[in-house]
Amino acid sequence: MKCASICTIGDEILIGQITDTNSGMISRALGEAGIRVTRMLSIGDSRDEIIRNLRNELKNNDIVITTGGLGPTKDDITKAALAELSGSEKSVCSEAQLEIIRSILHDRGLDMLDVNLQQAMVPDSCEVIPNRLGTAPVMAFRFGEDRFGRRASLYALPGVPFEAAGAIRDVIGDIRRHYELSSISHRNVMVYGLAESALSKKIENWESSLPSDMHLAYLPDPLTGIRLRLSIYGGEKNDEEARLDSEITALKEILGDLVYSDDDDSLERTVGRLLKSSGRTLSAAESCTGGEISQLISSVPGASAYYLGSVTSYAVEVKEKVLGVPADTIGRFGVVSREVAEAMAFGVRRLLGSDYSVSTTGLAGPGGDGANPVGTVWVGVAGPNGCDTRKFVFHNDRKRNIERFASSALDFLRRTIENDLNV
Amino acid sequence: MKCASICTIGDEILIGQITDTNSGMISRALGEAGIRVTRMLSIGDSRDEIIRNLRNELKNNDIVITTGGLGPTKDDITKAALAELSGSEKSVCSEAQLEIIRSILHDRGLDMLDVNLQQAMVPDSCEVIPNRLGTAPVMAFRFGEDRFGRRASLYALPGVPFEAAGAIRDVIGDIRRHYELSSISHRNVMVYGLAESALSKKIENWESSLPSDMHLAYLPDPLTGIRLRLSIYGGEKNDEEARLDSEITALKEILGDLVYSDDDDSLERTVGRLLKSSGRTLSAAESCTGGEISQLISSVPGASAYYLGSVTSYAVEVKEKVLGVPADTIGRFGVVSREVAEAMAFGVRRLLGSDYSVSTTGLAGPGGDGANPVGTVWVGVAGPNGCDTRKFVFHNDRKRNIERFASSALDFLRRTIENDLNV
Incomplete structure (x- = not known):
């Protein structure tokens, strides 16, 4: 199973002024694609810190995804760090992204500023995945085994949440083209009206009789109750689905109308x-x-x-x-x-x-x-x-x-x- | 300046089902106390991963704060990892926490279950800071230079956000008793009605003439606009306050009624x-x-x-x-x-x-x-x-x-x- 690390770059998250919602969104997308997230990391806007941390993550993961650090006011540090990490000495202009920037500015009745133009400039060592929702493009860097001891990819995404959410779909597509991904199957059951400990007691017999390759997670949230998530990683696709279905049917019988949905729902x-x-x-x-x-x-x-x-x-x-x-x-x-x-x-x-x-x-x-x-x-x-x-x-x-x-x-x-x- | 790392433990954050708001809250509290946060980390409920990551954080920081992994359904892994990390082979009961657990259960009309009792049990290598808002106590571990090459402290907090928020005040108090903290001064100005790039342009002369020991951060949020935060780390307390005041007065004159508050506000x-x-x-x-x-x-x-x-x-x-x-x-x-x-x-x-x-x-x-x-x-x-x-x-x-x-x-x-x- 391929493994990934998610790294947010930016003082605003590190000093606690912004809550990071990108990492969770990216982790869910990776999980659904059968990629295991090993850890999440937040670091500040410091070139040395960025290089040191990303180097370490690339040694330990197949895929590293960063978000943030690409805004017009702090653009330089992250791009310079990524250029150094990937051994690039030259910036090139992404024509595809420049076209998008022009169109976004035009729609909003704004003139092209120098800072906007700068956002289309990327290290020549990366491949650009255009960002249709904003001005900063996604940059994909490939590293051979010689660099960090394993073949690894790094994707640098913008930090604006809805831009990152739009970009992750293209990134997953790119990962699928470059890696053989193992299968993963999940079922969700949404439960409302029991505390986690009481729910755990109610289903303990069912839970303890689960096959060893199935994993149950309790995911409580004040607005949605408890999401029970049953997963099988890396089996045969057909068999898994039927086996999960049968366990979920048994679970729903135990829980009755405490279950309000068997989808990932609200x-x-x-x-x-x-x-x-x-x-x-x-x-x-x-x-x-x-x-x-x-x-x-x-x-x-x-x-x-x-x-x-x-x-x-x-x-x-x-x-x-x-x-x-x-x-x-x-x-x-x-x-x-x-x-x-x-x-x-x-x-x-x-x-x-x-x-x-x-x-x-x-x-x-x-x-x-x-x-x-x-x-x-x-x-x-x-x-x-x-x-x-x-x-x-x-x-x-x-x-x-x-x-x-x-x-x-x-x-x-x-x-x-x-x-x-x-x- | 003392430095700290914040580490959330729990599959629910790592797989993206819960958004981590604790790290930001803890970072803000540490920042106000003059402690620099070097990074934030999220890891899963795995004993080996917990030990490996915390060991690394303790080598590189004065203070490591963890949240999560102490709930009744997954209690054992984190406590076992912390016991191993700190060389403890014995659990002891925290009478202070047990008393709180009794009183919470009594208020809610619940009986004491075995899982509740277990929450008062801690490795004998830690000091307990009682958690008045919940059942899992805060555990403080002290490490001498011989262990990780520097004197370091680890505080394990519960993951429930309002319990963690309550506990952090006691933790900061404990840190103050054990460490000499350097001073830090901030001023916030809340601005609404300009995009980040336009704001940056409007104040660029003022910003570029700031003294070199002052740091300006732009902290945009869709609900509050942009928070401008001006900081001085580690100077003389009186002088700093006056210097920040004078810069902020100049800034507010430039921005006029775009400023809606000069406090950390909404x-x-x-x-x-x-x-x-x-x-x-x-x-x-x-x-x-x-x-x-x-x-x-x-x-x-x-x-x-x-x-x-x-x-x-x-x-x-x-x-x-x-x-x-x-x-x-x-x-x-x-x-x-x-x-x-x-x-x-x-x-x-x-x-x-x-x-x-x-x-x-x-x-x-x-x-x-x-x-x-x-x-x-x-x-x-x-x-x-x-x-x-x-x-x-x-x-x-x-x-x-x-x-x-x-x-x-x-x-x-x-x-x-x-x-x-x-x-």
């Missing part, structure tokens, strides 16, 4: 699919989640087919005046209560005229209301068969509590719709 | 401060941003003092019926238009009774409306002096466009309020 996409296929519409009334649920639902391309909109009723008066929650209900039960969650769900469903609605009222923290512990949320789901409510309590910071509130609400909504549709 | 916090100090309230009407603006505004603790709420009018009927946008306006100008943005802003301001309101209507993509290019947004800001509108056009994918729409709207709102208040 709750908001699952809810979207259920609504779309049944021709139903949705609205939301948010208090403590402040727009998070609406933002998740509308992040799915095509959500306008089933999502009508939402009311964020952060202030009590908005709950009363816009959503029609009776002041008396709030007075008697408090804002964070089953009764208010229900009235909010009914209120937004009526106001926006949707088939379903979901509501939240709770305490994300840091401050509490004196009555309920911080981390408490009441969720309401109203639909053709009335309104259900549920309370959840989490123990995280504000940001994480809001995420858990939102995903719990989406999962509750998912179960309600599945139940109505007899899925 | 647009939503800046808007919140302006509203709070002037006693004004805010509401939002979102179409293409789908709740992102509301979610950003309400992510600030204490936002309920000025934020009343929002309407996400994803469907045209919600724009008409709830926000009162005339059907005729939509018919004549189209949904993505100055006129609709204005009517939405007026509509939500009236409906929720706020002093200010902000609205968005645009095309995040991937599909367009045939009339406007994907990436177009109209933003409206209504206030005591009427309504202003502006059009922005971006060239990103759906997710990034939504972020840029939201931050542009917040910046437009920020400028309007500053203007009204004569800030």
